[in-house]
Amino acid sequence: MSHHIVEARDLSFVYPGGHEALSGVNFRITHGEAVAIIGPNGAGKSTLLMHLNGYLLPARGEVRIGDIPVTRQSAPQIRRAVGMVFQDPDDQLFMPTVIEDVAFGPLNYGLAPAEAEALALAALERVGMTRLRNQPPYTLSAGEKRGVAIATVLAMSPDVLVMDEPSTNLDPRGRRRLIELLKSFEHTRIIATHDLELVVEVCPRVLLIDNGTVVAQGSTRELLNNEELMLQHGLERPHSLRHHHPH
Amino acid sequence: MGVPQSAAVHRMEFFSGLDSPVHRLDARTKALVTFAFIATVMSFPRYELSALTPFFLFPFALIALSGIPFSFILKKVLLAAPFALCIGLFNPLLDRHPVMLAGGWAVAGGWLSFGSIFFRFALTVSAALTLLACTGMHRLCAGLERLGLPRVFAGQLLFLYRYIFVIADEGQRMRRGLELRSTGGRSPSLRVYGSLVGHLLLRAMDRAQRIYGAMLARGFNGDMPTLQPARLRGADIVFACGWLAFFALARGVNLAEQLGRLFTGGRL
Numbered sequence: 001m002s003h004h005i006v007e008a009r010d011l012s013f014v015y016p017g018g019h020e021a022l023s024g025v026n027f028r029i030t031h032g033e034a035v036a037i038i039g040p041n042g043a044g045k046s047t048l049l050m051h052l053n054g055y056l057l058p059a060r061g062e063v064r065i066g067d068i069p070v071t072r073q074s075a076p077q078i079r080r081a082v083g084m085v086f087q088d089p090d091d092q093l094f095m096p097t098v099i100e101d102v103a104f105g106p107l108n109y110g111l112a113p114a115e116a117e118a119l120a121l122a123a124l125e126r127v128g129m130t131r132l133r134n135q136p137p138y139t140l141s142a143g144e145k146r147g148v149a150i151a152t153v154l155a156m157s158p159d160v161l162v163m164d165e166p167s168t169n170l171d172p173r174g175r176r177r178l179i180e181l182l183k184s185f186e187h188t189r190i191i192a193t194h195d196l197e198l199v200v201e202v203c204p205r206v207l208l209i210d211n212g213t214v215v216a217q218g219s220t221r222e223l224l225n226n227e228e229l230m231l232q233h234g235l236e237r238p239h240s241l242r243h244h245h246p247h
Numbered sequence: 248m249g250v251p252q253s254a255a256v257h258r259m260e261f262f263s264g265l266d267s268p269v270h271r272l273d274a275r276t277k278a279l280v281t282f283a284f285i286a287t288v289m290s291f292p293r294y295e296l297s298a299l300t301p302f303f304l305f306p307f308a309l310i311a312l313s314g315i316p317f318s319f320i321l322k323k324v325l326l327a328a329p330f331a332l333c334i335g336l337f338n339p340l341l342d343r344h345p346v347m348l349a350g351g352w353a354v355a356g357g358w359l360s361f362g363s364i365f366f367r368f369a370l371t372v373s374a375a376l377t378l379l380a381c382t383g384m385h386r387l388c389a390g391l392e393r394l395g396l397p398r399v400f401a402g403q404l405l406f407l408y409r410y411i412f413v414i415a416d417e418g419q420r421m422r423r424g425l426e427l428r429s430t431g432g433r434s435p436s437l438r439v440y441g442s443l444v445g446h447l448l449l450r451a452m453d454r455a456q457r458i459y460g461a462m463l464a465r466g467f468n469g470d471m472p473t474l475q476p477a478r479l480r481g482a483d484i485v486f487a488c489g490w491l492a493f494f495a496l497a498r499g500v501n502l503a504e505q506l507g508r509l510f511t512g513g514r515l
Contacts, residue, residue, distance in 0.1 A: 079463065104465055
């Protein structure tokens with residue numbers, strides 16, 4: 001059974017109050033792919049992400065993770081397969097120490113404390129944050145918080161990583177570390193971001209979303225080089241793609 | 248995101264991460280003994296002063312054994328002292344009937360009850376703070392839950408502790424925004440503050456929603472799991488029995504008076 005494939009078919013969502021945030025979204029993301037979701041503010045990126053782990057349920061159409069449609073019943077199973085890294089790490093780190101926070105997921109899935117702790121340590125090791133294990137999360141820097149937030153998700157051994165604006169609030173060094181980390185993962189990665197330079201480095205494929213629909217999808221270089229398309233949807237052609245000479 | 252202003256909580260959590268014989272005790276034992284302590288201290292009659300003094304042994308012993316600096320607890324107690332002062336403030340004025348003291352002195356009963364209130368306040372607050380500092384909020388909440396505190400309350404307490412400063416930081420940023428745009432002099436009207444507080448509430452609710460989402464995403468099902476499962480050991484039983492016996496003794500017999508008698512040869 002593979003949970004690595006993420007598929008949306010005619011996905012639509014209407015917020016209470018009548019605002020249609022998503023209308024007829026279709027895409028298929030396969031095993032190990034890194035896909036960026038880009039688009040202007042209010043395009044529906046975050047709403048889309050929240051459908052991928054069953055936090056929101058579609059008004060029409062469906063989302064499938066592997067063979068399983070995301071429904072209220074399948075949500076607990078789906079959430080184990082789809083790890084979600086939220087935009088503000090403060091929302092994600094709510095336990096008194098880093099290690100307890102990272103072990104929160106594994107413990108909830110019924111692992112014995114010793115096993116959960118081993119998993120948590122391995123996840124911290126993966127993001128290079130082992131030394132922070134006994135610190136309270138609110139004493140960490142923004143970059144450290146981001147790393148730990150990613151570790152909390154890795155500890156659940158997900159097949160798919162979903163991230164909302166992972167590079168916000170990071171200084172250049174923290175951002176560089178994040179990019180290297182993201183490149184090193186074998187998971188299927190879905191990253192919603194405005195950081196188009198990060199997209200160029202991490203994601204070979206892009207979904208461009210505006211007004212709740214997929215406006216364009218395809219190879220990153222092709223799409224982001226299309227200046228007219230970029231400007232039309234509140235984006236711009238990344239600087240790194242303008243250079244024709246190699247660095 | 249600014250620098251968080253939550254230094255007090257940081258330090259409290261830092262001390263709760265220390266390792267000492269007191270830290271190693273089960274949270275339930277410490278909580279129960281502390282509650283018994285508070286109940287005993289509160290049960291004394293209102294003019295009692297000298298019989299309360301032996302009870303200072305409990306917070307002192309705990310602080311000394313746990314390696315938490317006395318000054319840390321003392322500062323926190325002083326911070327809360329004005330509340331006790333307010334409660335006892337009028338006692339000396341309202342209650343003027345004389346009470347005889349040892350050695351033929353007489354004093355207005357109000358002063359005695361005022362002193363007694365202050366003693367009780369210092370005892371109970373320092374004991375509660377020490378309990379928190381040598382247990383940690385998370386383990387304390389887990390312990391209280393196992394003692395029968397409804398799960399919802401335990402969870403609420405934990406999150407209040409974790410996020411009150413995040414919310415306070417947000418409030419502070421909003422106030423700064425307000426101050427930078429109000430041209431000195433006149434303080435902003437009540438209406439402005441009303442909308443400020445309203446916004447803060449909405450933001451807090453939004454954040455609560457996001458945290459809950461993050462918890463669900465990691466399999467939250469109503470239980471707050473913990474890495475160190477609570478276990479009662481021999482030390483817990485000795486700790487509990489020893490202190491409970493001491494509380495019972497000090498409640499029944501005025502140890503301070505007995506000690507005085509011992510030194511003065513009973514000529515009191």
